[in-house]
Amino acid sequence: MTETITKADSWKMFNRIARRYDMLNSILSFGLHKSWRKRIGRYFTRNENQVLLDLATGTADVPIILVKHFPEISKAIGIDLAKEMLTIGENKIAKFRLREKISLSEGDARQIPFNEDSFDAVTMSFGIRNVEDPLIVMREMYRVLKRGGRALILEFSMPAIFFIRVFYLFYLRYAVPGLGFLLTGDYEAYKYLNHSVEKFPCGSVFCDMFSEAGFVNVKAVPVLFGVATIYLGDKD
């Protein structure tokens, strides 16, 4: 496979790798990815009966983990453009008997198919670097949040400590595409992962965009020495 994957149609690539996506996540992150997603829940407000929207939900790990561990979330909706990813997610939701609390549908994070002031929290994990213009998505998050609601974005970032960054870049550039190819036969998909991570803005640059979208109390919380970061912001 020698095609170049663009951000605008990266979701098609996720359709292709959907069946192996969860397994690869576990292998490539040494099993850490679930605890990173769970950590998002620590930064929710503790209000009762929260309705959550998860953008670029993929195979629905975020809504599943958050609904299981945080009873203050009474309902969660996940949207994604990749139908095959959603099908895997639907099966997991059924397996965990969470159909009453979680629903999934096709939808674009750049044009969220919900009215303004609809959600208490909006999350996006490892999704925003896959869209051409992150600011458009942030503005959409802001639009659909209720006043006092919170947006939480988990995304890969660059560790600040030099030797950790060198090790991480080596892992991203060589081990990830190699392992991805061995396990899925799709070298381009995992080369795309490393390109999209290295080129994506992180830290204060990302926080500035979040503020520009209208959010207040914007904060960046590094995860595992900054390999990933949780960004949060509130709608005033």
Ligand SMILES: C[S@@+](CC[C@H](N)C(=O)[O-])C[C@H]1O[C@@H](n2cnc3c(N)ncnc32)[C@H](O)[C@@H]1O
């Ligand atoms: C790396 S996966 C992350 C999936 C999930 N959030 C997780 O934490 O495992 C990125 C997802 O973004 C989706 N995606 C890409 N562009 C999108 C868009 N414009 N709107 C909605 N989903 C999109 C892809 O289809 C894919 O499922």
